[in-house]
Amino acid sequence: MGGRPKALMELGGRRIIDRVVEVVRAVADDVLIVTNAPELYASLDLPMVPDAFPDHGSLGGIYSGLRAAPGDAAFTVACDMPFLMAEVARLVTRRAGDADVVVPLVGDQHETLHACYAKACLGPIEARLRAGRLRIVGFYDEVRVLTIAEEDVARYRAPEIVFMNVNTPEDLDRARALLAALEPGGAPAGPR
Numbered sequence: 001m002g003g004r005p006k007a008l009m010e011l012g013g014r015r016i017i018d019r020v021v022e023v024v025r026a027v028a029d030d031v032l033i034v035t036n037a038p039e040l041y042a043s044l045d046l047p048m049v050p051d052a053f054p055d056h057g058s059l060g061g062i063y064s065g066l067r068a069a070p071g072d073a074a075f076t077v078a079c080d081m082p083f084l085m086a087e088v089a090r091l092v093t094r095r096a097g098d099a100d101v102v103v104p105l106v107g108d109q110h111e112t113l114h115a116c117y118a119k120a121c122l123g124p125i126e127a128r129l130r131a132g133r134l135r136i137v138g139f140y141d142e143v144r145v146l147t148i149a150e151e152d153v154a155r156y157r158a159p160e161i162v163f164m165n166v167n168t169p170e171d172l173d174r175a176r177a178l179l180a181a182l183e184p185g186g187a188p189a190g191p192r
Contacts, residue, residue, distance in 0.1 A: 007079035012179045016082045026086040027093045034065045053129045063125045078113040080166045087156045091148050099146035106150045106159045112136040
């Protein structure tokens with residue numbers, strides 16, 4: 001994205017992060033952001049925590065957010081997922097007490113950045129971070145995992161749309177085209 005934060009890209013006249021926060025607020029009592037650049041997200045007026053393990057990727061972010069979360073578990077999403085849906089998020093959050101990880105499974109891919117993680121995951125995650133083993137699913141065999149079926153997600157919207165990340169300018173263009181189809185009349189092109 002040319003060095004610009006993905007979460008701050010506009011889609012349909014709204015920043016992606018604003019779309020994400022709207023959905024998370026609909027399903028969670030407490031919302032916090034894991035970032036090492038809090039000045040970029042100050043307008044959200046949300047609590048923020050830095051990465052406890054800087055440069056340790058998404059697993060480090062999950063750990064940092066979970067450690068700082070006030071409850072027994074945290075619903076964790078990526079900041080660049082413009083098509084999150086509260087209905088799909090609730091499929092995960094409603095089952096949070098049933099396992100240590102509650103995660104949608106699409107094909108053979110766990111949607112690790114749209115999942116609930118219980119505090120019981122902190123030890124196994126920290127051990128992986130300290131060992132430099134950053135694959136998120138790498139600790140799953142040490143905890144209780146409950147998967148949400150692809151078919152359950154698809155009742156609301158195609159999983160490849162719900163879980164879409166915007167990582168490149170081409171992804172952003174694709175998201176804008178999808179938005180025009182999903183929300184007719186609500187998708188001006190916006191600056192890139």
